[in-house]
Amino acid sequence: AAGAADPRLVAAIRAAAERLIGEEERLTELDRAVGDGDLGANLARGARAVLAELGTYENRSAAAVLRALSATLRRTVGGTSGALYAAGLLRAAGALEGKAAPGAGDWAGALAAGAGAIATLGDAKIGDRTMLDALLPAAERLGGAAPGDLAAAVSAARDGAARSADIAPRRGRSSYLGERVLGLPDPGAEAVAAWLAAIAAALRP
Ligand code: ADP
Ligand code: MG
Numbered sequence: 001a002a003g004a005a006d007p008r009l010v011a012a013i014r015a016a017a018e019r020l021i022g023e024e025e026r027l028t029e030l031d032r033a034v035g036d037g038d039l040g041a042n043l044a045r046g047a048r049a050v051l052a053e054l055g056t057y058e059n060r061s062a063a064a065v066l067r068a069l070s071a072t073l074r075r076t077v078g079g080t081s082g083a084l085y086a087a088g089l090l091r092a093a094g095a096l097e098g099k100a101a102p103g104a105g106d107w108a109g110a111l112a113a114g115a116g117a118i119a120t121l122g123d124a125k126i127g128d129r130t131m132l133d134a135l136l137p138a139a140e141r142l143g144g145a146a147p148g149d150l151a152a153a154v155s156a157a158r159d160g161a162a163r164s165a166d167i168a169p170r171r172g173r174s175s176y177l178g179e180r181v182l183g184l185p186d187p188g189a190e191a192v193a194a195w196l197a198a199i200a201a202a203l204r205p
């Protein structure tokens with residue numbers, strides 16, 4: 001059908017969801033150490049809901065798929081992450097509106113738009129020890145010299161998540177714990193690196 005989702009988009013979403021389910025325990029442990037311990041379960045709950053409705057994505061445009069993802073994550077994930085991912089996906093969907101076959105540059109633009117929406121809603125920037133420490137460098141790399149270089153975007157996300165371990169928290173619940181969190185990475189940034197790596201692996205040519 002016209003505007004039907006690229007099967008690779010569905011495969012990428014499946015891979016991201018399965019990875020988040022696989023990471024539930026690690027993210028829970030990490031959020032227990034530096035936050036309130038719910039991130040792993042929250043993201044896994046969202047991922048299971050996404051897997052359950054994956055079949056309904058097949059005949060929709062990329063923009064419609066991201067809008068559906070946004071609604072499902074808003075409903076199922078909860079917490080700070082649920083609201084932020086929902087806002088980011090909605091903005092990313094807007095960036096893809098009307099594009100029947102989005103290319104690498106379109107996807108890079110969508111990721112950057114989504115990350116920007118998260119930064120606005122979260123009132124956070126790079127270096128605030130949040131998911132943006134992985135997401136913003138990844139978006140920048142994806143839209144850089146070789147648009148669509150997912151492997152480069154993944155290493156940028158991983159480096160950013162690793163660097164978050166050296167940052168004293170200023171946003172989210174971690175900020176209540178102050179310097180006690182130093183040495184451990186931000187769980188939200190680790191989650192971004194994990195789902196992005198799964199997408200890259202699923203789309204590897
Ligand atoms: P909570 O349990 O505090 O509601 P979650 O466990 O759902 O939050 O998500 C925690 C993650 O959300 C953090 O590790 C961080 O990456 C991200 N985060 C928290 N606050 C913000 C913010 N203001 N802006 C961007 N990301 C944030
Ligand atoms: Mg939490």
Ligand code: MG
Nearest residue numbers: 036038079080
């Ligand atoms: Mg919570």
